[in-house]
Amino acid sequence: MSTVSELKDATADFLERAGALTRFSSRLLWITPAGFLRPRLLAQQVYNAGALSLAIIMISGLFVGMVMGLQGHDLLARIGSEESLGTGAALTLLKELGPVVTALLFAGRAGTALASEIGLMRATDQLTAMEIMAVDPMKRVVLPRFLGGVISMPLLTGIFVMVSIFGVQLIGVQYFGIDRGQFWSEMRSYVELSDVSEGLIKGLVFGVACSLIAVFEGYNAEPTAEGVGRATTRTVVVSAVATLVLDYIVTALLL
């Protein structure tokens, strides 16, 4: 088979997937209000996607913050502005590193969980059984998981940034001896409310993207063991790429 026809097939596949994703997301969007009518289901999924990701987010946040402290101090010491450590770190974490790293971790932990749960239900006919019982699996299974992810992501982002800034402080103030008051006041004078909102908006956007991709892949997984595995892998890969692309787009729009 020539490369050209392979390319054509790949493009056709990609377009078909993109079309399916569009139809899927518009249906999901359409039934979103119904998702809030079942708070118990929703709470369970917020737990599933958010509370269970807390450990990995906080540990990662702490270490990312500490590394930023080390690297940032080293960098700034070369140009003699160590006091700006707090500012530089806070801005970087708030606007870029926080949302992006949280999204990638989220895709790896929660995204795969969502995809494989739904994929497994697909493979064991549970979703079909629901359809036969005249229960819309989109409303019962997919939507709560999607909304759970969307709600959890901004919260996780906020927690990540907060923990990481403490990590920076741990290294900068406790270890390198930067004056604590100066650390925080420098940060306060240069970080704007718009920076905080930028970070949270990104968290929300990434949350929508990663959750959508996860539930889509799970829902359309081939009903076999390998199919579910492939869907899980694809979730992580596509989520990662989507996050980085959206990061650029959102940053460009907000700046």
Place this chain on the structure above:
Amino acid sequence: MRKNRAIDVSTGLFVLLGIAAIVFLVTQISNREFTSHGNAYKVVARYENVGGLKVGAPVKVAGVTIGRVEDIGYDMTVFKAVVTIDIDTRYDQIPNDSYFNIFTAGLLGGQYIGIETGGSEDYLKDGDQIEFVQNAIVLENLISKYLFGQAIKETPPGQAPAAATGSPADAGNK
């Protein structure tokens, strides 16, 4: 049902933690020193060059921020930038012959307005015009002035200086 309770509690804790983190970020990290617009009076200053001064830049006296730049416009009739300044009403004893100068924070930092207090017994009130200003220092002008000054030193008397670069408005006083 016990499992359900545990899940609900954990979820609630998670959501609270998330909201707390966001509140922390908003209040502890970001810049909220001077937000009250209600208790401020306005004065207007005109500059030949505002340089990199931005709206929202602080207005300081003796290093203390007492106001903000509220608006920067351009007056075509007098060819000057018009800067509207909000000053906190707590500080209503600024002499009306004070200098409102544009300074640069640090070597390459943002620009702000620093007030050098004068000796007048009359104080600034809402709507006043500032008489004494010092324009922003534009780096290029500084460099060309330096070069021009060097050229003058090196030419023998009676001849025109060689390094006249013909730069625009200088950084002089009013």
Place this chain on the structure above:
Amino acid sequence: MGRQLGHPAGRGAVAGGDNVAVLCGVNYAVDHKPVLRGLDVEFRRGEVTAIMGPSGTGKTTLLRLITGQIRADAGTVVVDGQEVAGLRQAALYALRRRMGMLFQNGALLTDIDVFENVAFPLREHARLPERLVRSLVLTKLHAVGLRGAAKLMPQQLSGGMSRRVALARAIVMDPDILIYDEPFAGLDPISMGVVMRLIRSLNDALGISSIVVSHDVREIAQIADQSYILSEGQVVASGSPKELHDHPSPIVRQFMEGLGDGPVPFHYPAPDYYGQLLAAGKAAR
């Protein structure tokens, strides 16, 4: 939802032309390969109707046509007087609420226990007081003999037990039609006997119509009122178990007696045997 538990059909009673479902001239193809060709099947109300045939003849496809999961390329599928293909989602869901389906692997929801699984349709479709839900669920579980297993999780059940729970779930809304997809597959003789008796007794006691897809000839023979044998997407024989037992057609004979070779060949199509062996021998030399 309150369907009257009236008129038990009883064995042998013909509902006289009153069909609960009819397929007429149905064609269905997957990737240009025909699965069903000109299929004509009638399901009589109040009876147990079996669909039998070799693997891959489209039995499951037929079920999916009845539930409206897929649409026929040609022909009509009428269930309870309604043309399934023409129904919009709301009407389709309304129709499905009157069907119960038992899947091959039970298809219980794995994150909830047995009680909640059986209660699932009730909770989704009706706002009933909890006491009523409890009564209904326990009654249905009792009917399948698993009332004591109400608190177990699906993972803790054996194959036969999970299938019985799925059956309880299928009847919890008192459906008009019960559909069984390979209900006997993979069960030990005892469980098979249990399921067999349940299918028949539920059909008679609840006055419903049952459609059973299976290839377990002996079991079907004991409980079906009418059977259809499909081959290559068409009906090759139909009738009561006795009629099929004496049927002369070779493919029916092969199926009913479990003969290894016949109209359904043993060998997958392959090139000439000796030719292939000799060629392999030549290549080795």
